[in-house]
Amino acid sequence: QQPVQSPQAVILREGEDAVINCSSSKALYSVHWYRQKHGEAPVFLMILLKGGEQKGHEKISASFNEKKQQSSLYLTASQLSYSGTYFCGTLRDDKIIFGKGTRLHILP
Amino acid sequence: GAGVSQSPSNKVTEKGKDVELRCDPISGHTALYWYRQSLGQGLEFLIYFQGNSAPDKSGLPSDRFSAERTGGSVSTLTIQRTQQEDSAVYLCASSFRRNTGELFFGEGSRLTVL
Numbered sequence: 104q105q106p107v108q109s110p111q112a113v114i115l116r117e118g119e120d121a122v123i124n125c126s127s128s129k130a131l132y133s134v135h136w137y138r139q140k141h142g143e144a145p146v147f148l149m150i151l152l153k154g155g156e157q158k159g160h161e162k163i164s165a166s167f168n169e170k171k172q173q174s175s176l177y178l179t180a181s182q183l184s185y186s187g188t189y190f191c192g193t194l195r196d197d198k199i200i201f202g203k204g205t206r207l208h209i210l211p
Numbered sequence: 212g213a214g215v216s217q218s219p220s221n222k223v224t225e226k227g228k229d230v231e232l233r234c235d236p237i238s239g240h241t242a243l244y245w246y247r248q249s250l251g252q253g254l255e256f257l258i259y260f261q262g263n264s265a266p267d268k269s270g271l272p273s274d275r276f277s278a279e280r281t282g283g284s285v286s287t288l289t290i291q292r293t294q295q296e297d298s299a300v301y302l303c304a305s306s307f308r309r310n311t312g313e314l315f316f317g318e319g320s321r322l323t324v325l
Contacts, residue, residue: 105253137314144302144316145254190254198267199244199314203253 104129106193108202115181116210123205125191126173134167134174135192135199138185145190148176183209213237215317217303223323224293232288232320236305242312243280245288248319249299257301260286261309293324 106127113121125134133152139145149159151167151174159165162179178185188204216235224230236243245257256270260280271277275293280286290297300319306312 135314144318145304145314146316147313150313192254196267196269197261197309198256198259200256201246201254 104195105200106131106191106202108189108191108205110205111203112206112208114208114210117183118180121178121181121207123176123178123189123191123207124173125175125193125202126171127193129172129195131167131169131172131174132194134165136165136174136176137190137192137201138187139190139204140187148189178207181207181209183211185209215303215305215315217301217317217320219320220318221321221323223325225325226295227292229289229291230293230322232290232301232322234286234288234303234305234317236284236286236303237307237315238284240305240307240315241283242306242309243286244304244306244314245278245286246302246304247299248302254302257288290322293322295324298322298324 106125109124115121135150136148137145165176167174186209188206190201190204192199192201218233241262243260246254247257258278259267275291278288300321302316302319304314304316306314
């Protein structure tokens with residue numbers, strides 16, 4: 104069963120903040136975040152392995168709440184380069200399954 | 212090259228024909244995935260190879276789809292008797308570490324079935 108992402112789409116102005124959520128009805132052991140720009144391959148952002156762990160990449164950070172079975176991706180002071188589709192992935196039966204993605208569009 | 216290589220990058224075929232899509236992973240990567248991405252949709256898991264273990268085929272949508280990985284390296288995804296709903300971008304990804312490793316994706320093979 105794939106993780107559920109919300110919102111499905113976000114439109115921001117440059118410099119604004121955004122939060123993308125990823126939740127699962129089953130236990131989460133790790134959360135994987137990727138970004139896919141239009142017409143390109145998905146690119147790795149970060150993996151969170153422990154409950155409560157937080158990580159950062161540029162001005163993008165993420166948290167992982169194992170008990171609540173959810174992770175959130177925080178984009179601070181968004182830049183035009185942040186536009187794209189963000190995917191969270193989780194381990195299911197030893198393989199990585201992705202959510203449907205959140206489309207993020209940054210306006211100048 | 213240093214990255215994951217996929218071929219062909221674009222394939223247009225007629226309904227009912229068979230197609231083969233190739234993935235050449237990064238050297239030394241033991242894990243290899245195939246995902247399908249339809250227009251505007253997410254990354255749909257198809258099949259997973261890990262080392263010499265039997266592949267996890269649980270995501271293959273029908274028996275028209277099959278994949279193999281020879282010598283623990285190159286993988287071929289075969290779609291027999293293609294249908295219009297098979298039109299999508301087929302993405303291959305490889306990883307050095309099982310489960311917790313970063314996935315490196317190829318540019319994908321765009322399949323159009325007329």
